[in-house]
Amino acid sequence: MVALALPASSAHAQSDTIDLAPAIVKGFVPEKFMSGLKIQRIDSATLIQYRFQNISELLALYTPIAFKNYGPGQLNTASFRGTSANHTAVLWNGLNINAPTLGQTDFSTIPVAGFDQLSVQYGSAASVVGTDAVGGSILLGSNAPAPGLHVSAGAHYERFNNYQGQVGARYGSVINEKWSWSGKTNAYDGRLNNDFPYAERRGYALLPSQSGQRGLVQDLFFQSKDDQEISAHVWLTRNRLVLTPEDLAGRELTLTEAYRTMLRYRIRTFTVRTAWVRDIIDYAKGDFSQPDHATTDRFSNRIEKDFNLGLTPGLANIHFKAGGEWIYYRTRVAGYDRPAITENRADLFLLTRWQASPRLVVSLNLRQAFITGYDPPFTPSLGAEYQLVQKENYRLSLKGSYARSYRAPTLNERHWKDLGNPDVRPENGWNKEAGIEYKYKPFANHSFNSSVTVYHNRVKDWTYWNPAMSYHVENLQQVLARGVEVQAGYQYHSAILGAGINGGYAFNKSSQERAYDAYSSDIIGKQLAFVPLQSGNVNAFVSYKSVRLTGQVLAVDKRYTTFDNSQYLDGYMLVNILAESTIKVQKVALRFQGQVFNVGNAFYLNVRNNAMPGRSFALSLTFSYDSQ
Amino acid sequence: MKMKRQLSSVVAAAFLSILAWSCNQSDPAPKGDYVQGVFVMNEGNFLQNNGGISYFTREQSTAEAEIFADANGSALGGGVQDYTAFEGTGIILIDNSAAGMDKVQFVNSNTFKTEGSIGAPDIENPREVVIANKKAYVTCWGTNPAYTFSTGYVAVIDLSTKKVIKKIDIAKGPENLIYSNGKIFVGTTTFSTGKTLTVISTTNDEVAKSIPLNGTVTPIGIDANGKLWVSAGISALKMSPDSYAVEATLPIGTDASKIPTNFTLSADLKSIFFVLTWYDASFAAHGNTYKFAITDSQVNVNTPFIKRNFTGLAVDPTQGLLYAGVTPSLAQAGYAVRYRADGSLVDSVKVGVSPTGFFFK
Numbered sequence: 001m002v003a004l005a006l007p008a009s010s011a012h013a014q015s016d017t018i019d020l021a022p023a024i025v026k027g028f029v030p031e032k033f034m035s036g037l038k039i040q041r042i043d044s045a046t047l048i049q050y051r052f053q054n055i056s057e058l059l060a061l062y063t064p065i066a067f068k069n070y071g072p073g074q075l076n077t078a079s080f081r082g083t084s085a086n087h088t089a090v091l092w093n094g095l096n097i098n099a100p101t102l103g104q105t106d107f108s109t110i111p112v113a114g115f116d117q118l119s120v121q122y123g124s125a126a127s128v129v130g131t132d133a134v135g136g137s138i139l140l141g142s143n144a145p146a147p148g149l150h151v152s153a154g155a156h157y158e159r160f161n162n163y164q165g166q167v168g169a170r171y172g173s174v175i176n177e178k179w180s181w182s183g184k185t186n187a188y189d190g191r192l193n194n195d196f197p198y199a200e201r202r203g204y205a206l207l208p209s210q211s212g213q214r215g216l217v218q219d220l221f222f223q224s225k226d227d228q229e230i231s232a233h234v235w236l237t238r239n240r241l242v243l244t245p246e247d248l249a250g251r252e253l254t255l256t257e258a259y260r261t262m263l264r265y266r267i268r269t270f271t272v273r274t275a276w277v278r279d280i281i282d283y284a285k286g287d288f289s290q291p292d293h294a295t296t297d298r299f300s301n302r303i304e305k306d307f308n309l310g311l312t313p314g315l316a317n318i319h320f321k322a323g324g325e326w327i328y329y330r331t332r333v334a335g336y337d338r339p340a341i342t343e344n345r346a347d348l349f350l351l352t353r354w355q356a357s358p359r360l361v362v363s364l365n366l367r368q369a370f371i372t373g374y375d376p377p378f379t380p381s382l383g384a385e386y387q388l389v390q391k392e393n394y395r396l397s398l399k400g401s402y403a404r405s406y407r408a409p410t411l412n413e414r415h416w417k418d419l420g421n422p423d424v425r426p427e428n429g430w431n432k433e434a435g436i437e438y439k440y441k442p443f444a445n446h447s448f449n450s451s452v453t454v455y456h457n458r459v460k461d462w463t464y465w466n467p468a469m470s471y472h473v474e475n476l477q478q479v480l481a482r483g484v485e486v487q488a489g490y491q492y493h494s495a496i497l498g499a500g501i502n503g504g505y506a507f508n509k510s511s512q513e514r515a516y517d518a519y520s521s522d523i524i525g526k527q528l529a530f531v532p533l534q535s536g537n538v539n540a541f542v543s544y545k546s547v548r549l550t551g552q553v554l555a556v557d558k559r560y561t562t563f564d565n566s567q568y569l570d571g572y573m574l575v576n577i578l579a580e581s582t583i584k585v586q587k588v589a590l591r592f593q594g595q596v597f598n599v600g601n602a603f604y605l606n607v608r609n610n611a612m613p614g615r616s617f618a619l620s621l622t623f624s625y626d627s628q
Numbered sequence: 629m630k631m632k633r634q635l636s637s638v639v640a641a642a643f644l645s646i647l648a649w650s651c652n653q654s655d656p657a658p659k660g661d662y663v664q665g666v667f668v669m670n671e672g673n674f675l676q677n678n679g680g681i682s683y684f685t686r687e688q689s690t691a692e693a694e695i696f697a698d699a700n701g702s703a704l705g706g707g708v709q710d711y712t713a714f715e716g717t718g719i720i721l722i723d724n725s726a727a728g729m730d731k732v733q734f735v736n737s738n739t740f741k742t743e744g745s746i747g748a749p750d751i752e753n754p755r756e757v758v759i760a761n762k763k764a765y766v767t768c769w770g771t772n773p774a775y776t777f778s779t780g781y782v783a784v785i786d787l788s789t790k791k792v793i794k795k796i797d798i799a800k801g802p803e804n805l806i807y808s809n810g811k812i813f814v815g816t817t818t819f820s821t822g823k824t825l826t827v828i829s830t831t832n833d834e835v836a837k838s839i840p841l842n843g844t845v846t847p848i849g850i851d852a853n854g855k856l857w858v859s860a861g862i863s864a865l866k867m868s869p870d871s872y873a874v875e876a877t878l879p880i881g882t883d884a885s886k887i888p889t890n891f892t893l894s895a896d897l898k899s900i901f902f903v904l905t906w907y908d909a910s911f912a913a914h915g916n917t918y919k920f921a922i923t924d925s926q927v928n929v930n931t932p933f934i935k936r937n938f939t940g941l942a943v944d945p946t947q948g949l950l951y952a953g954v955t956p957s958l959a960q961a962g963y964a965v966r967y968r969a970d971g972s973l974v975d976s977v978k979v980g981v982s983p984t985g986f987f988f989k
Binding site: 070203204207243244246285286418419466469470471472519523529561562563567607610 | 673676678727752773779907912957959
């Protein structure tokens with residue numbers, strides 16, 4: 001939570017979005033091998049604003065990712081570039097944390113308080129990330145804190161009797177001449193009571209629900225002057241959702257817990273990482289004493305080594321990263337055909353980044369995955385970035401990527417009693433994309449940037465729970481997703497004043513291509529359910545010293561709810577306003593934030609055909625102390 | 629061309645029946661967009677709560693997909709389990725995926741404008757409805773915790789006050805029900821182990837008799853000779869509606885994995901249609917539609933009447949056409965397919981998701 005102590009004006013600099021220098025971040029995910037792909041970093045000011053909310057609320061406003069939401073605090077899955085909930089990889093410090101049973105992440109269980117940095121990588125990146133990275137990847141990371149002591153405590157209250165509290169500390173010091181250490185501890189606990197003052201909106205009921213969310217984050221870093229680093233990471237989450245809590249016979253409990261642990265050691269260019277993740281899902285109806293229980297353990301080990309090969313003097317010509325990953329799964333799920341299932345998976349990869357000329361970077365990445373009893377495809381990718389114009393205040397670059405993707409079938413898809421299909425094939429696809437990026441800084445404190453990206457992503461053997469076969473799992477579909485993303489922004493900042501606006505528009509046509517039964521002619525060529533054809537967002541802010549006012553607009557086109565597009569939910573537009581200020585007295589800071597969500601009281605529906613709540617507001621207060 | 633000619637004869641027949649109907653009416657004709665026609669009950673996809681009622685006139689071949697939303701601006705908010713109407717009041721049974729959100733929705737049956745609703749705890753998991761003596765009888769599974777089928781009842785609604793005036797407890801998941809001559813006959817769902825036909829007297833709304841039978845009980849109707857037909861397990865039974873004596877037992881094949889469903893009487897009440905459904909190893913539903921006469925001594929399951937599986941089946945008493953519901957999957961619109969009395973196809977009309985029942989007016 002060190003970011004909370006930053007004076008607002010420095011957080012506003014948002015150097016990562018306006019800096020003209022090529023961004024190469026040393027981190028857990030080898031982003032620099034993703035040449036040709038679009039990567040969006042969410043700036044720290046935005047992460048602070050959403051410190052008390054879930055990641056989906058932030059991503060919906062800042063990216064074109066469409067969310068399929070069952071209601072406030074309920075299941076919320078992502079559709080990235082027109083793909084399904086199984087096609088977005090979520091990486092925590094480089095480790096895929098999608099639940100192996102479901103093969104997806106419920107974003108209502110991922111609070112922004114759980115990580116320090118957030119990047120969104122668009123398009124297939126299976127060669128770098130592995131399975132699930134078909135539509136894109138969401139990269140969550142921990143940062144090593146700066147030396148000193150920083151303590152903070154915050155409280156957040158939202159209309160409908162929803163609240164959350166957080167406490168955290170960051171610390172670090174020098175151990176001896178060679179080693180220094182730092183760490184972070186952060187705990188959060190919140191409750192959504194959803195005490196809506198109305199039972200329905202425009203004739204549509206709001207579903208009563210309550211959820212409690214708590215978590216603990218612990219990071220430790222040991223760094224040496226001879227370029228060694230040891231780090232340990234723990235993230236425990238618990239999300240308890242109860243639907244219709246007043247109805248004791250019919251209430252439904254979904255308890256989602258995750259224990260995520262990781263140990264990492266790096267010496268210069270060699271890295272070893274080991275991780276254990278346990279995912280628990282409990283479900284019960286009426287009587288909560290004997291829930292259906294599902295536990296999955298995942299033991300992951302990874303090694304990687306970087307090499308440099310200089311071909312031309314003066315240029316660090318080819319950079320290689322070679323490595324392997326081995327994961328052991330052990331799962332016990334009440335609904336499976338066998339009481340316990342174990343599985344081994346392994347990956348071998350070779351990533352390259354070739355600075356072919358000062359203007360051209362090319363990445364060729366190769367990955368082969370191995371799964372007990374399955375044959376995932378070999379996944380190569382080729383990406384390039386070319387700097388068409390490379391002036392001090394003006395940069396125009398072209399990007400392109402051609403990549404194969406795959407998705408290993410989930411444990412549910414293979415082992416669910418009767419409906420699972422052990423013979424289901426891994427999905428595979430080819431993603432093509434090209435983009436142009438423009439950055440212009442006419443004066444020292446004004447900057448413009450914009451980008452246009454087009455993509456074409458065809459996924460074969462798309463697995464789905466076939467509704468025509470009582471939801472038996474089959475590889476029937478072939479889906480083509482294609483679209484265009486346009487983004488443009490402007491920023492101004494001086495010592496005391498700041499202003500900025502950023503807008504995004506996405507068009508995505510995602511449709512089923514292959515007939516498989518007599519009535520599939522009603523489906524071919526139709527837009528996939530819950531994938532809006534168009535979406536857009538605008539975020540704007542003005543700031544004066546530490547006072548900042550932000551406006552956000554999200555517009556979502558209508559979403560079809562059936563495969564044949566015979567039914568749909570209407571499009572909607574949400575407007576939010578945020579105001580914040582920080583008062584600093586010596587080493588103590590007090591940060592206030594007020595938010596108004598859905599200012600226009602827009603009416604929209606969720607997947608269950610229930611109304612979403614109208615206008616609401618939230619207040620948060622964070623106290624912090626910084627020794628530096 | 630042939631199709632067109634058939635259609636025009638259907639149109640002509642409909643016209644004649646309208647004429648006949650008009651001449652019989654002394655009251656001024658009711659006003660509304662849905663005065664006369666076919667109402668299709670669509671169950672929708674369970675978690676999406678997207679059921680509805682589709683409507684078309686007998687001479688149309690395209691349907692209005694969801695008339696409640698068209699009339700009121702908001703959807704029903706659940707799957708439609710049943711619909712019936714009486715003297716201008718329509719009653720829609722709505723099943724929501726979440727507990728406590730089910731309801732009985734009243735509408736003006738000619739305009740489909742809402743006229744109020746009854747929700748939990750009066751109505752929980754409603755299944756089927758009949759109207760008798762200005763009261764609506766609604767079978768409900770109750771809260772049905774863990775699908776134990778121990779909390780079922782028939783809710784009795786007074787149509788003048790639109791309030792539940794009584795709950796009559798019925799075990800094992802009350803499902804289909806029919807009315808005849810002061811009695812309601814109630815069967816149970818195939819999901820439970822119930823094997824009882826319950827008789828309710830509509831004069832005192834008490835259980836008059838519980839009749840044990842051999843298998844899951846579904847009342848079918850009263851035939852041209854005044855006999856009660858019920859299905860019990862894989863047999864069709866002819867019973868006396870007064871003494872409840874079983875007068876004939878007609879086995880429907882010998883394979884208990886093939887479940888007879890969707891029984892419906894013909895317009896002349898002299899034959900019965902039904903669908904025999906089974907699932908293959910890959911969970912695909914298969915089935916055929918059969919017909920037998922009320923005078924038959926056995927059911928021929930070797931020769932289907934129509935070689936197709938349906939999720940709903942009903943005969944229009946006005947024209948005698950057989951209406952069959954086709955559900956390609958729960959994620960796309962279904963069809964209402966019309967057949968003549970000889971089993972030949974008339975046409976098919978796209979309706980809502982999962983059509984399972986029809987109401988004719």
